Amino acid sequence: MKLSAFMVVSGLVATACGQKVQVMLLGDSITELTCWRPLVWNQITSAGLASSVDFVGSMSDLQGKCSRPSGFDPNHEGHSGWQAYDIARNNIVGWVQNTKPDIVQFMLGHNDVNIGKRNVQSILDSYTTMLNAMRAANPKVKVIVDKLIPTSWSDTTIEGLNTAIPGWIQAHNTSQSPIVIADCSRAAGFTNAMLQGDGVHPNDQGDQFIANQVGPKLLQFIKDVRGGTGQPSATATITPKSCGQAR
Numbered sequence: 001m002k003l004s005a006f007m008v009v010s011g012l013v014a015t016a017c018g019q020k021v022q023v024m025l026l027g028d029s030i031t032e033l034t035c036w037r038p039l040v041w042n043q044i045t046s047a048g049l050a051s052s053v054d055f056v057g058s059m060s061d062l063q064g065k066c067s068r069p070s071g072f073d074p075n076h077e078g079h080s081g082w083q084a085y086d087i088a089r090n091n092i093v094g095w096v097q098n099t100k101p102d103i104v105q106f107m108l109g110h111n112d113v114n115i116g117k118r119n120v121q122s123i124l125d126s127y128t129t130m131l132n133a134m135r136a137a138n139p140k141v142k143v144i145v146d147k148l149i150p151t152s153w154s155d156t157t158i159e160g161l162n163t164a165i166p167g168w169i170q171a172h173n174t175s176q177s178p179i180v181i182a183d184c185s186r187a188a189g190f191t192n193a194m195l196q197g198d199g200v201h202p203n204d205q206g207d208q209f210i211a212n213q214v215g216p217k218l219l220q221f222i223k224d225v226r227g228g229t230g231q232p233s234a235t236a237t238i239t240p241k242s243c244g245q246a247r
C-alpha cells in the first residue's frame with residue numbers, strides 16, 4: 001500500500017514526516033541480479049534513515065549470494081534482459097503510478113545496445129519518455145541517472161551514451177524535479193576487474209563501486225525530501241528536525 005509522501009498544508013507543500021520516502025531502484029539485471037542494493041541499504045542504515053525509507057517496485061528478489069542486512073527492503077524495479085525502449089513504452093507508467101516514487105534511480109541501456117542494437121539517441125528518447133512518466137506521477141520526483149558501467153570491451157555505444165547523459169540532463173533538469181548523475185562509468189574508475197566473467201555484470205568489487213557512486217546521491221535526495229528542501233515553495237518552513245531525526 002502506497003501513501004503519497006507529500007501533503008498540502010495551508011497552501012504549502014510539505015513532507016509528511018510520518019511517511020516514508022519512496023525510492024524506486026529501476027534497471028535491468030545489473031539492478032536485479034547483483035548485490036549493490038543491500039550495500040546501498042547499509043549506507044541508509046548507517047545514516048540513521050532506514051526507518052524513513054521504503055524501496056518500492058513490483059520485484060522483491062535478491063540473489064542468495066548477496067548479504068541481506070536485517071531490515072533490508074527488497075523491493076525494486078530491476079528486470080533482467082529488459083531494454084529502456086520497452087520499459088518506456090510498456091511499463092513505466094504503471095510502475096510509477098502504482099508507487100508514486102519520491103526518488104527514482106536508474107541504470108538502463110545495456111540491453112538496448114547488446115540485444116536491441118539501438119543507438120544513443122534511441123536510448124535518450126526512452127529516458128525522456130520515462131522521465132515524463134515519472135513527473136506525471138509525481139511532479140517533484142528526484143531522479144538519479146547512472147552513467148552505465150562499462151562492458152569489458154568498452155562498447156562504443158555505451159561509452160557514447162555516458163558521454164551524452166550530462167547534456168540530456170541539462171536539457172531536462174528543473175529545480176522542481178532535479179536530476180543528478182551517479183557516475184558508474186570507466187572514466188569514474190570502474191575497471192574490468194570489477195566485472196564478472198561475462199564482461200557485463202559487476203562482481204563483488206563492482207557492486208561496491210556502484211553502491212559507492214549511487215549511495216551518496218540517494219542519501220542526499222532522501223534528506224532533501226525529508227527536509228522539504230529543493231521545493232519550489234521557498235516559504236516552506238519545514239525543517240529536518242521536525243521529522244524527529246537527529247543527524
Ligand SMILES: *[C@@H]1O[C@H](CO)[C@@H](O)[C@H](O)[C@H]1NC(C)=O
Pocket residue numbers: 166169170173174175176178179180181
Ligand atoms: C540539476 O539541477 C539541480 C538544482 O535544481 C542541481 O543541484 C543539479 O546539480 C543539476 N544536475 C546536474 C547534473 O547538473
